[in-house]
Amino acid sequence: MFDEIRFNKIDRLPKYVFAAVNEIKMAARRAGEDIIDFSMGNPDGPAPKHIIDKLIEAAQKPKNHGYSASKGIYKLRLAICNWYERRYGVALDPETEAVATMGSKEGYVHLVQAITNPGDVAIVPDPTYPIHSYAFILAGGSVHKMYLKFNENYEVDEEQFFADLQKAFHEAFPKPKYLVVNFPHNPSTATVTPIFYEKLVELAKKERFYIISDIAYADLTYDGYRTPSILAVDGAKDVAVESFTLSKSYNMAGWRVGFVVGNKKLVGALQKIKSWIDYGMFTPIQVAATVALNGPQDCVEEIRQKYEKRRDVLVESFSRAGWKINKPKATMFIWARIPEEFRSMGSLEFSKKLLTEAKVAVSPGIGFGEGGEEYVRIALIENEKRIRQAAKNIKRFLKNYKGEA
Ligand SMILES: Cc1ncc(COP(=O)(O)O)c(C=O)c1O
Numbered sequence: 095m096f097d098e099i100r101f102n103k104i105d106r107l108p109k110y111v112f113a114a115v116n117e118i119k120m121a122a123r124r125a126g127e128d129i130i131d132f133s134m135g136n137p138d139g140p141a142p143k144h145i146i147d148k149l150i151e152a153a154q155k156p157k158n159h160g161y162s163a164s165k166g167i168y169k170l171r172l173a174i175c176n177w178y179e180r181r182y183g184v185a186l187d188p189e190t191e192a193v194a195t196m197g198s199k200e201g202y203v204h205l206v207q208a209i210t211n212p213g214d215v216a217i218v219p220d221p222t223y224p225i226h227s228y229a230f231i232l233a234g235g236s237v238h239k240m241y242l243k244f245n246e247n248y249e250v251d252e253e254q255f256f257a258d259l260q261k262a263f264h265e266a267f268p269k270p271k272y273l274v275v276n277f278p279h280n281p282s283t284a285t286v287t288p289i290f291y292e293k294l295v296e297l298a299k300k301e302r303f304y305i306i307s308d309i310a311y312a313d314l315t316y317d318g319y320r321t322p323s324i325l326a327v328d329g330a331k332d333v334a335v336e337s338f339t340l341s342k343s344y345n346m347a348g349w350r351v352g353f354v355v356g357n358k359k360l361v362g363a364l365q366k367i368k369s370w371i372d373y374g375m376f377t378p379i380q381v382a383a384t385v386a387l388n389g390p391q392d393c394v395e396e397i398r399q400k401y402e403k404r405r406d407v408l409v410e411s412f413s414r415a416g417w418k419i420n421k422p423k424a425t426m427f428i429w430a431r432i433p434e435e436f437r438s439m440g441s442l443e444f445s446k447k448l449l450t451e452a453k454v455a456v457s458p459g460i461g462f463g464e465g466g467e468e469y470v471r472i473a474l475i476e477n478e479k480r481i482r483q484a485a486k487n488i489k490r491f492l493k494n495y496k497g498e499a
C-alpha cells in the first residue's frame with residue numbers, strides 16, 4: 095500500500111553487511127553445528143557485583159521510579175567530571191560540560207542530529223564503526239571519506255593522517271564542519287599519541303571545525319599503552335567533545351550508560367535535544383553508574399586482563415595455525431589481514447568461507463567501509479578454550495585449502 099510514500103532516510107541506510115554472515119551462522123546453529131562466534135562486539139561477562147547490588151538497592155526505593163533527568167542526575171554528571179579530573183587532569187562543569195547518555199551510541203546519534211544542518215559535511219575516517227558515518231546521513235548531512243592508515247603495530251601514521259586531512263579539507267564542498275575520531279579505534283584497533291591531539295586541536299582552530307572524539311575503548315589497553323584524551327590538550331574544549339561508555343570497561347553494555355563531555359555549545363545542543371526526546375535513564379541505573387565511576391576500579395583491571403589474555407592466546411594460536419597476525423595495543427578486537435591466498439575473494443566471501451568450513455564467525459571488514467576490505471574483525475568475546483578450538487579449526491581449514499591448491 096501507498097507505494098509512493100517512501101522513507102528516504104531509511105532507504106539511505108544500506109543492508110547491514112553483517113546480516114549476511116549472521117544468517118549463515120544462525121542456519122548452521124539450527125542444524126546443530128558448534129560455531130565459535132567472534133563476530134559481535136558484545137562483552138560476555140556480567141557487570142561487577144557491587145554495581146548490581148547498588149542497582150537493586152536503588153530500585154527498591156519508590157522515589158526512583160518516576161521520570162528522571164534527561165541530561166542525567168547531578169550526582170552522575172559530577173562522577174563523570176571527577177572521572178575526567180582523576181584520569182586526565184581535565185576540569186569540567188557538570189552543568190554545562192557533561193551529559194549522561196543511554197550508551198555512547200545514543201549520545202552520538204542525538205548529538206549529530208542536533209548539530210547537523212541539511213548538507214553539512216563531516217569527515218569520518220574509513221574504516222569506521224558504521225554509525226559514526228551513518229548518523230550524519232540520517233541527520234541529512236553527508237560524509238567525506240578519508241582512509242585511515244596505520245603501521246604493522248596498528249599505530250596511526252599520524253603524518254599521513256594530517257596530510258590526508260588537509261587534502262580532505264581542500265577537496266570537500268561545502269567545507270566540513272565536523273571530524274570524527276575514535277582512538278583506540280573500532281574496528282582497526284589503531285591508536286594515537288597525545289601529540290596527535292595537540293596537532294588536531296591546532297588544526298581545528300585554524301580550519302574552524304569541531305571534533306567529536308569517541309574513546310569507548312579507553313580502558314582496554316595493553317603493553318603499557320595508555321589512551322590519551324583530546325580534552326587534555328589546552329584549549330581543546332573550544333573545539334571538541336569526547337564520549338565514553340560504561341559498556342566495555344564495566345561489562346555494562348545492556349545497561350545503556352555513557353556520556354559526552356567537553357565543548358559547551360555541543361554539549362548544550364545535546365542536552366537540549368535530549369530534553370525534547372527522552373526523560374533520562376531509569377534513575378537506579380544512573381545511581382549504579384555513579385557507583386561504577388566513583389567506586390573501586392579493580393573490576394576494570396580484571397576485565398582488561400581478561401581481554402589481554404584472550405588477545406595473546408588468539409594471536410599466538412592463530413599465528414601458529416598459519417594465520418599471521420600482530421598484537422593490537424588496545425580494544426577488544428583483533429583486526430586481522432586476510433591470509434594472502436584468500437585476499438582477492440574479499441572480506442565478505444572470506445568470512446562466509448571461514449564460517450562454513452572452519453565454523454568460525456568473524457565480521458567482514460567491508461562492513462566497516464571500503465578501507466576494511468582486506469581485513470576481518472575478530473571480537474575477543476569467546477573464552478580461551480574456545481579460541482584454541484578456533485585455532486585448530488583454522489589450521490585444518492588452511493591445510494585443506496593448501497591441499498586443494
Ligand atoms: C567505537 C564505539 N563507540 C561506541 C560504541 C557504543 O557503545 P555504547 O554501548 O556505549 O552505546 C561502540 C560499541 O561497540 C563502539 O565500538
